[in-house]
Amino acid sequence: MMDKRDEKKCVDSLVIKTSRVFPIDTNNHNTLFGGKLMSYIDDVASISAAKHSRCDVVTASTDSVDFLVPIRTSESVSLESYVSSVGRSSIEVFVKVITEDLITGRRQLAATSFLTFVALNQEGKPVVVPNVVPESDEEVMLFNTAPQRVKVRKERREHSEAFANVVKL
Template identity: 40%
Template sequence: MPKPKSIKESITIMTEMVMPNDTNTLGNLMGGNLMRMMDIAGAITAQKHCNRIVVTASVDNVSFVNPIPLGNVVTLEGKITRAFTTSMEVVVNVFSENIPAGTKTKTNQAFLTFVAVDQTGRPIEVPEAIIETEEEKELYDSAQRRRELRLVLAGRLKPEEATALKSIFNL
């Protein structure tokens, strides 16, 4: 089993300016381009945590709350929420900043799951995540419910076996 690792050791911050080639016909960052950036930020975060190659296993709901206009700066912040046996859940928060106007807005948040793999593509154990703050504890505790929901929706777990979800659905 790998040595446990602090969550703060793998925090990833990526910054990029929205250029004309990144936008839709309304002059806003295309959703697919943002999802690509979120996947990269999440993968870097997961790789930093486990020091291994990682593959994307799932992306939870991505809601586009606020558009990100041409010329704004996009900042993505990735953080491990919980490490399971071979997988890690990462939260990626996205902010849009209009530097000349001095405004910064949170535009998106998504939870992504990555699996660590060896050179042959087989899953490999990852370090446990060390929880140090109240926010990390809340994300860690809720990660089990999100994981069970993903597994139920994928048909890999029966609803009655989802112990963390039982209180939510009265199962």
């Protein structure tokens, strides 16, 4: 049961960014450098989180980035992000990366990613965010599978904290 918070639709946080892939953005395989794509992903996801919460947000976790196909210089790359789930002050954002061959028009899903942000007030303290209401089949599927990702995220965080206590500086 949802608590008595404001609600926003997933589409209200939709962000779309399209870029051409230039040779300067590629690696030694002549495909888009993964770090460049990860920067794009964090950028659009942070905008989606801020649109949903209408306050400052900070990246708490890049939960996953799954690279599915290489992205080449003959293609454009479009990133679509939106809020897929929320906690009390946490905001999960889904990002899909779509390539398009600019000559043939062929489109492919090139990558997917989940990131988590925390909404902050002006004093830098976490604030309650609106609930999210999924509508499309994709949004509903992501919303319904969010508890599994939250569980994995929490376990990974616990492992990271335990590891940090052992690592020598």
